[in-house]
Amino acid sequence: MSPTILAIESSCDDTSAAVFKDGKILANIVATQAVHEKYGGVVPELASRAHEQNIIPVVSQALLTANITKSELNAVAFTRGPGLLGALLVGCSFAKSFALGLNIPIIEVNHMQAHILAHFIEEPKPQFPFLCLTVSGGHTQIVLVKNYLEMQVLGQTTDDAVGEAFDKSAKLLGLPYPGGPMLDKLAQTGNPNAYSFPVVNMPDFNFSFSGIKTSILNFIKNNTQANPNFIQAHLPDICASIQQALIQTLMKKLVLAAKETGIKEIAIAGGVSANSGLRQTMQEYANKYKWNTYIPAFQYCTDNAAMVVMTAHFKYLAGEFADQYASPDPRLRIAL
Incomplete structure (x- = not known):
């Protein structure tokens, strides 16, 4: 049976949430951060604050778009790294708390591995x-x-x-x-x-x-x-x-x-x-x-939670779950 998974991406300056069910991406919501434009680059502290503001509305919109209730979820996934520490911390903390409240497992995802597995969202693969x-x-x-x-x-x-x-x-x-x-x-x-x-x-x-x-x-x-x-x-x-x-x-x-x-x-x-x-x-x-x-399609090239939830799907099937001690790793590498 295919799991129903909520995934959160917050590695840099985009807050995103996606929902996966029955082998399909049902929602992929992305909130961008315009606050960095006047600085000519991403300001880590401002990115973290914007994630805090965006994460609940983005997750709510993803569940609403997918027509999924919280009780239907089998797991919650999040980007553990690599990325900005403060930004990762927001997504990680939210995912762990959300999953703990629902008594369902969490899945940590490597951001770069997720980019690669974005190729399996749509054909050709x-x-x-x-x-x-x-x-x-x-x-x-x-x-x-x-x-x-x-x-x-x-x-x-x-x-x-x-x-x-x-x-x-x-x-x-x-x-x-x-x-x-x-x-x-x-x-x-x-x-x-x-x-x-x-x-x-x-x-x-x-x-x-x-x-x-x-x-x-x-x-x-x-x-x-x-x-x-x-x-x-x-x-x-x-x-x-x-x-x-x-x-x-x-x-x-x-x-x-x-x-x-x-x-x-x-x-x-x-x-x-x-x-x-x-x-x-x-x-x-x-x-x-x-x-x-x-x-990949353009929407799956830039940072998004669809690629995170796709990776989480394969990790769920392999029984690779994290625990509540999982913490962000800004320099997380693809395991050899």
């Missing part, structure tokens, strides 16, 4: 084993996915995440927060070959983005000193060139991992997988290397 490029504001990884609950990180960033590189580049260009999506939008009308930025070559399947961020900073500084209107005059071309360099950095390692493992089932996940340039490049590489590629 990848076949095991597959490679997943997980790309977000905090993480950049190539993960070998052996089954629903067994995953191995083959490579990851040694410094900054690609999502952070997108956002920092956008900020340097004077684009409003969140800058990554705006950079992507401008890049669609620009020439990706107008300017050249370095594609850093790290050992094995690892990544590095600190060097390319420095080169972008120097590029902007040098050109604006020579011409104060340089950015405004060439903005789409600059965005397209930056985006191409970041995507090529990702794809170079993904191609290497696919060749060395012999796996042709290739997926992408995480907030940056919503980037139009990356999605298009994935399709091009699929044709070139005869990959079967999988890209």
Whole structure:
């Protein structure tokens, strides 16, 4: 019998709740936080306070949308990490209290594992084993996915995440927060070959983005000193060139991992997988290397509780439950 599960996601600046029943996502409610816009980035303390304000209305709306009563729930799931400690604490505390009041078990979920398992919400679904490029504001990884609950990180960033590189580049260009999506939008009308930025070559399947961020900073500084209107005059071309360099950095390692493992089932996940340039490049590489590629629907790329409840479903079936001593782990890793 398929369980009925409520899941809560609160790892960063989106408060989300989802309900799963009879093998389907019945509700996936997300409340975003506009409070961070004037700061140009997420302020952890403000994020925590906003989660406290949003979590009860979001959970109530999810249950109402799903037409589910609290007494029908079999478990409550929550994101344990990675993420912002204060933000995670709100979701974790609420989930444990809610489940304790209903006398039902709780399920802790790894945020990055959930991004990967978002691929199993809708068709088409990848076949095991597959490679997943997980790309977000905090993480950049190539993960070998052996089954629903067994995953191995083959490579990851040694410094900054690609999502952070997108956002920092956008900020340097004077684009409003969140800058990554705006950079992507401008890049669609620009020439990706107008300017050249370095594609850093790290050992094995690892990544590095600190060097390319420095080169972008120097590029902007040098050109604006020579011409104060340089950015405004060439903005789409600059965005397209930056985006191409970041995507090529990702794809170079993904191609290497696919060749060395012999796996042709290739997926992408995480907030940056919503980037139009990356999605298009994935399709091009699929044709070139005869990959079967999988890209989640846009609503399941960014942080959401649907991916958390999907992961919780598989953990419920495997009997993997947490206890009331479970606590947030901002640096939680995918278990090998």
